[in-house]
Amino acid sequence: MVALPEPAAAGAGWEPFLPGWIVLLPLLGFLVNGAAALLAPGRKAIPTWVGPGVIGLSFLIVLANLVSILGAGAAEPVVRSYWTWIAAGDFEVAAALQIDRLSIVMALVVTGVSFLIHVYSVGYMGADPGYARYFAYLNLFVFFMLVLVLAANFPVLFVGWEGVGLCSYLLIGFWFQEPAKAAAGLKAFIVNRIGDFGFLVGLFMLFAYTGSLNFQQVFAAAPQAFTYGSAAITITTLFLFLGCVGKSAQIPLYVWLPDAMHGPTPVSALIHAATMVTAGVYLVARASVLFALAPFTSGLVAGVGALTALFAASIALQQFDIKRVIAYSTISQLGYMFAGVGVGAYAAGIFHLFTHAFFKALLFLAAGAVIHGLHHAWARVGKHPTEDEVQDLRNMGGLRDALPWTSWTAWAGALALAGIFPFAGFFSKDEIIWSVGARGLTILWAVLLLTAALTAFYVARWAAMTFSGETRVPGDVRRHVHEAPTVMMVPLILLAAGSLVAGWLNVAPGLPFLPGVSRFHDFLAPVFEQAEAIWLAHAGEFEHVAPVGGDEGLWAIVTLALAGGVLYAVFLRVSARRLLPAARAPEPSGFARLLYRKWYVDELYDRFIVRPVLRASDVFWRVVDQGLIDGVFVNGSGAASRAAGWALSRLQTGDVSTYVVAVLVGVLILLAAALGG
Amino acid sequence: MLTESLLLSAFLFTIGVAGVLLRRNAIIIFMCIEIMLNAVNLAFIALSRYVGIEGQIFVFFVMVVAAAEAAVGLAIIIAIFRHYESVDIQNFNLLRW
Amino acid sequence: MLTAIVGGLAHNLSYFYHSHLVLTTLVFFPLLGVAFCLALRPEQARWVALGTSLAEFGLSLPLFWTFRVGDPGFQNVTKAAWIRDWGIAYAVGVDGISLLLILLTTFLTPLAILSTWEYVTRRTRAYYAMMLLLLTGMVGVFVALDMFLFYVFWEIMLVPMYFIIGVWGHERRIYAAMKFILYTALGSLLMLVAIVGMFWLTMQRSGAPSFAYLDWLRVTVPSGLQLWLFLAFALAFAIKVPLVPFHTWLPDAHVEAPTAGSVILAGVLLKMGVYGFLRFAIPFFPNVALDARVAMAFLVLALLGILYAAWVAAVQPDAKKLIAYTSVAHLGFIMVGLFAMTSQSVQGGILQSVNHGISTGALFILAGFLYERRHTREIAAFGGLAAVVPLLSASLVIVALSSIGLPSLNGFVGEFLILLGAFRTHPWVTVLATLGVVFAAYYLLPMVRRIVWNPLDKEENRTLRDLSRRELAIMLPLVAMIVLLGVYPRPFLDRIGPSADAFVTVIRADAWAIEKGQPRVAVSPPARAARPRAQPAQPRVRPEEPPRGSQPGERPAR
């Protein structure tokens, strides 16, 4: 990969370290594993070492770049373009990567978390026949995610954008033998495609107005090309946001994420928690200048975010599948991030994304370890229950003593998610709640507070039903439940440590008794400088008082108390109650059933969108194509000419006299003409 | 004399035509055709007195053609009769598409 | 001694590739193959056909490098009198627009012949002769610069395709072949009328009879007649493209044709329609083509093609018919690019024609492989092939992804350029067209899911054999081109660029000139003297504001 001599980008002459290789390594991993999958599916050595190894190397390069950025203090982005991809008329776009603080942070999250998950997968997928193919897809996913995060222009970002959609399609439907799983993969891809439609139209508008699609040119030209709050920028950003909604599973395009749980658990951890779903937030952060120029859209982003947070949290309350609870929790937390970036607190949104990656991946992997243990136990006993039965919370309970390490790490993730003090969630989530409140949006602020309580509720219920209380696992099976192998435990522990430490990167100044630390915000400050200036000019400062009075510190304590109280109460109540295993447990009734049935959204979509579209297609085909065009015009004209031919042939009766009469009539006419004329 | 003979020829011709149309017997149709031919001959002869001898020469040729036509026609009728055992022209309906 | 020979050879070769000889040999070389096919024994016929088509491809490939990239006009041009007193000449030439289509034709034909290697058993000699005759016809159409010669090759091309569908097709082949020939013949007869009409116009205008394409470009057609002549040409090409109401021959023709027939039909014959619009219909009558109502009418038809054909494709039980409807949708995209009339959208359209030829050709070849293994085209008959035939499944997934326009594969580049360019002049049409991107996933991926994934529950599917060496030899070049065109389309775009830009600017200049009654500024042969600098700075045309216009868009000359 030869790097073209790059026009001297501004900045302290800081040179990124092998940027091309960050992206190239996972691609090589994909090719090697892909070849191994096709040629020698049996051998596990290559994927085991190549898979995680390639990602580890990439992580080290990103780390090196991070260190060199911190060292050189470079603020300006550096663009490396490798070859001109499309050049037509006055439109020109190169296959180019951009290294700046935001992309390095995102790359760090992507490569870091995925490295741990690759290691974890070695254990989790060890017995699976499609082992090599799994790692090939996972490496391809990391390649596309890095392309998305490191892109220097919108089309290359779109390559990553659709690429990750493709990989999630392949990975959700990884066990393609079961039709449900293949269908879930397809659903994910089509819903993502609806989002991509919005993204594309947004791109076209951007090009029509700014004449280029490179980040540097677009963001430089944006303030001149668009007037603040004008219809053009609002519509452009609305379409871009439609793309984000599709990719980051916000209302109304969130339906694919819960079904994505059909994929293997590490996939859910990587794609549907830490990396892919955050792409939407990354896009809004990257195009912060555009969203800053469109107040209406930013408001909508915050609104949709808050609404999704509440909506998803409500559903999570009544879910019994161990992975689906966390899936809805992810949607909810993404809602938080969108709320943050929607009100202009871009750094806070990214910080929550950063911490969320750790504890959400942790929760998924812990769930994976539990499922892994249970599978082996059931298998040892000789029974093979369906996947839903194994993953049903009502069939678990009291696994604390059987799986000590898993339960401790799971609880660490749960506390972080709930936003309890020492853990990361407390710092990042509260910051978002506070910045929404400081922006004066009282309703959204209240909704987010309520959701914080609901989050504490469902995560406590989740952890309690799994680990504490009286066990509902049949006696003989319980004996065989063992801890996951070390190759799976190490990532768990590291992530647990991460979710403990990550929060301290950025302690909000307003918090009492704590030293104000803003290393994360300062790191990202230059990236959002331009956007925040626009926010400053038009929307004014963040106030220092919550909509209903009280400063940041006060409300931090209130939230902490609220979350901690709810958590502890639910924990006690769930561990004490005698719950029935899934087979005999009654379906929840009343409002709880509405939540259990996920507000019947899937059924509504199916009835009002999927089925009519299919029926319309059928009508189009049968009635219009076959019937109208083919039947009436094409065959119809053929039949008409044949009928005309038949009618004319009736004239020839075969009786000579009729012909004589015809001749005479002719003679008469001629005579009349001759005499008349 | 000219107009009367031409009128007579016209009447004769019409009777011949009516005969061809009305009868189904092939031989009778043939005879009617002969009548029509003679009507035409009469017209020729009537006019030849004024226009010149060519009229009569033409009649001579008409007669030759009539003879040949009668011979071949009757031969055809015999051949068909052998096939259909009748001369009713409604049986000969092959002449159609 | 050796260097002298090599030097001499190199010199001759470079002369050969810069003169018109290469085009003439390209057109008439297959006829040599036809003769040999018919002469030799049936078993040898297929080898002769393969050899000739490969030689043809080898012959045409250097044309790509010897092509003068920056020059929008015609190259390798010649003009030899043929029927002198009617002004009919044997005139050939190639430019940015036709170069890639010729290479696509010579690239696909050997693959098509290879794809029905064991399939054709009866009358093999005639079959391969037909394939080569088809090759001659197609290349002829792309190089012809004389309207009469164009029409001759246009008709030559139809006959072999009719026999290929009619004789070696499947069950309803007679119906399909008849429908195909009637549809296209109707169109081309109408075009003949238009050609004759144009011929008399040139006669009146310049006195001397002439069928030369470049002379016809300079004829200013009386305004009353312009619309009708344009519609006559447009109908013939709309049937070929096919635009929606005229498309029902395509699914039948594809389903019944043997694999090779489908590949060539989808890969090249559909591009004849697009090429026709680009080369004849629009340049001859620029005012009509730029007229807001006419352009919008064709855009609506193309849009209908994208959305309607996508919906119909989704419910097809028969794989080949489904792929046929996808081609109607893809061609809808290309037509949107054409009638949006901006340099990006036209370049995108031409590039997408090549992409479509490769990806849909590959899809048909794969459908052919499935048919050869299970002798059925019903999608329902397959399922879970990924476990049994990994190579076939992998290539089906890759080709399907390129067909629905996954970025980094070839479908995306063309589609992106078309929509990008079209947005500047017709924002609302483009938004609806971009919906086609969603429907692309809606009709193709379910087919892939039902064939490749899903449980392996049918017994016959367990014993399928994977891609043989021959089949691999077909798929590898196709997949390679799919990835190459997706990742590095630069060389192709550079060759299309100048001609497409010239096409757009000249159309606008001509339309303006005709309106003002001045002589037209047609693109004259290479030695072009008075011609405005290749491309007046294309003003960045801001599209009208979709709902509430705030920036006045610069309206192209009406």
Added chain:
Amino acid sequence: METFLFTLFGGLALASAFVVVTARNPVASALFLLVTLAALAALFVLLDAQFIAVLQVIVYIGAILVLFLFVIMLLNLGYAYRPDVRPLPWRLVAGGVGLALVIQLAIAVQPARSLREAAGTTGPEALVALQQAKGVVGAVAEPLFSDYLVPFELTSILLLVGIVGALLLAKRRLD
């Protein structure tokens, strides 16, 4: 005297022609055809076409009519014949067409008088003088063998073709 003979033979020809058409028995029609032809021969004599009249009797009546009778006898038509006149609709058609034809021809004939003026100079006398000079047969024969020699020869070929055709068609298939 002449007009009387003309009306006599004219009426006779018309009546017998009518009977030919309406007679049920083909033999009767044949015989009445004979009467028609004879009456016409007489009219030819009245119109100074003596040679043609004789020819009419010999060729027409002698040959063609005999041939008819011979064919009727050969096909045994005179016996057990069924009425073969067409039903009413056909009669109306025939009547309609016949009437129209008569009217048309009658109109067509009117200007004959002007024709006669146009040809006034020659009049019937020219014909009689010609016959005086060359004799009744010569008047016809002389132009026949001079101006119209080619058609004359052609008729011989026509007759030959007629004979061969008749023979071939009527011959009983022996194969």
